[in-house]
Amino acid sequence: MALRADWLPALTAFESAARHQNFAHAAEELHLTASAVSHHVRKLEARLGVALFQRHARGVALTAEGRQLADAAGIALADVEGVLRHLRSARDGQRVRITTLHSLTYTWLMPRLPQFAAAHPDIALSVDTEIALTRFDDGGPDLGIRHGPGHWPGLSAHYLMDDSLFPVASPRYPDLARIAGARDIAAQTLIADHSHQGWHDWFRAAGVHGAKLEERYVFRDSTDALNAAAHGLGIALARARIATPYLADGRLRRLPGPALPARWHYYIVHPAHRRLRPAARVFVDWLLALPKD
Known part of the structure; x- marks a missing residue:
């Protein structure tokens, strides 16, 4: 039968x-x-x-x-x-699980992922952009991209790239024509985020002292701050890696003043106690080989 x-x-x-x-x-x-x-x-x-x-x-x-x-x-x-x-x-085994920052994913990583997909069509990616630091437990992510000092307990860290900060505003910002230097920015509507370096650090580097600063709008995520600036809400202090697409398509314009080197850098991290799986190793090598300009 x-x-x-x-x-x-x-x-x-x-x-x-x-x-x-x-x-x-x-x-x-x-x-x-x-x-x-x-x-x-x-x-x-x-x-x-x-x-x-x-x-x-x-x-x-x-x-x-x-x-x-x-x-x-x-x-x-x-x-x-x-x-x-x-x-x-x-x-x-052919899926790489990544935890990273929403801001970096949206503006820096996402535009580059088609290159990885074309070079490695057999590897799938799962990307988690939670703001909280993810635990690398068994069954958790293979690796992460973090912005910080470069050392975290229990993690191996590989330097990825640096960053810098400078002011940006929409080309439609009402007082844009009046801004000739860093001191003029201090009198404008300022937008901030929860980064470890902010407007006080930048104005100090620009040689502006004694100005009364008012951070009118504060956002938790850097891309939210840039989007607010792109809509003309005020002037944001942008990280160069995140601001690049906004500057390229004209949504934002860089304002006068120095580029302040970021105190922290971007690192690829993964658990120190276990070896990366082959597919995750491929992704790490690809990230490290990317042009950082």
């Missing part, structure tokens, strides 16, 4: 019922009703022409024929599950 595809639901229901010796428990495992499991089993018994279970008031028990089929079905389904698990593992 040939095994047809429409036998598989009945065999699956039977195998679960035989393993649990209980239709209700099988139904819970398979997300079915107990009557649906019973129907599948009776359909299988009718096709085979044998009783697979003895039914009694306290429940069910396998017949000799039922035990024979249960053993074979259990082995077969376990073999299939093993192959499926192997295939999923092989697929996941």
